[in-house]
Amino acid sequence: YDLADIFRCDIDFTTDIKKGDSYKIIVEEYYSNGIFKHYGRILYAEIINDGVTHEAYWFDKGKIHGYFNSEGKSFQTALTRAPLQFRYISSYFTYNRLHPILKIRRPHLGVDYAAAAGTPVSAAGDGLIAEAGYNGQIGNHIRITHPGGYRTNYGHLQRFASGIHSGVRVKQGEIIGYVGSTGLATGPHLDYRVQLNNVPINPLSMKLPTLQSISPKYVNNFIVASAKIKGEMAALYANMDGFKNLKKTAHF
Structure with missing residues (x-):
C-alpha cells in the first residue's frame, strides 16, 4: 500500500490534492546488524486535505487486517475503480x-x-x-x-x-x-x-462498497493500539529530533 491506495475511498490524489495539504506517516524500517535495509508497511497515516483530517491505522488481529479510521471502519473497498496501472x-x-x-x-x-x-x-x-x-x-x-x-x-x-x-x-x-x-x-x-x-x-463515480469494520471482539485491542501510535506520533512531533534516531516503530 502507498498513501494514495490507503485513502483512495476518500481522496483522489490526481484531482483532490490542494496547495497547503499536509501528511504525516509512521512506517516500518528494517535493519540488519544496525544497517538500514528497506522500508516496510505504513503503520499510521494522517493527511489534511482541503482542511479535513483523515487518519488511517494498520491493524492486524486474528482474521482482521487492513487500514481502519479512528472509529474502526475499514478503508479497504470491496472493489477498485481501476484494476491496473494505466497511462x-x-x-x-x-x-x-x-x-x-x-x-x-x-x-x-x-x-x-x-x-x-x-x-x-x-x-x-x-x-x-x-x-x-x-x-x-x-x-x-x-x-x-x-x-x-x-x-x-x-x-x-x-x-x-x-x-x-x-x-x-x-x-x-x-x-x-x-x-x-x-x-x-x-x-x-x-x-x-x-x-x-x-x-x-460507472466505475469512476460508483460508490465503492467497503469491507467490514473491526468486530466487537477486537475493538478494545484497536483502541489500545491506535491510542499508543497516536501517542508516539505526538511525542515525535513534540521533539523533532526523535525522527533522526527513530529505528523502530510499534507493531500492532
Whole structure:
C-alpha cells in the first residue's frame, strides 16, 4: 500500500490534492546488524486535505487486517475503480460514444484504460470467475461475480494469467490477465465494466462498497493500539529530533 491506495475511498490524489495539504506517516524500517535495509508497511497515516483530517491505522488481529479510521471502519473497498496501472483514460462511460472503428454511435458502458501491452490486470475484488474466454468484439474477456450483486468485466486482454479459468475463485489484487488489443480495438487498453444487479454503473463515480469494520471482539485491542501510535506520533512531533534516531516503530 502507498498513501494514495490507503485513502483512495476518500481522496483522489490526481484531482483532490490542494496547495497547503499536509501528511504525516509512521512506517516500518528494517535493519540488519544496525544497517538500514528497506522500508516496510505504513503503520499510521494522517493527511489534511482541503482542511479535513483523515487518519488511517494498520491493524492486524486474528482474521482482521487492513487500514481502519479512528472509529474502526475499514478503508479497504470491496472493489477498485481501476484494476491496473494505466497511462490515461481513452474512453469514458457514456450512452452516446462514437466508436473509433465502426464510426457509429452506441453506448460504451465501461471505462477504457490505456496501458502498455502486457501490463498486469488484477481482480477488482474477491470473487468467482464466471467466464474467461474469447468473446467477439471484446476479445479475450474475463467476467467475475462478487458478493452483493456486483459483477466486473475485463476486455481486450492479451492473455490470461496462469491458472485463470471459469470456476476459479480469486482475491482482490490477484493478477488475472494482461493488457492487450484483442477483439475490436485500436490499441492496447483494458475495457473495464461494472454491473450492480445486472445494471451497468460507472466505475469512476460508483460508490465503492467497503469491507467490514473491526468486530466487537477486537475493538478494545484497536483502541489500545491506535491510542499508543497516536501517542508516539505526538511525542515525535513534540521533539523533532526523535525522527533522526527513530529505528523502530510499534507493531500492532
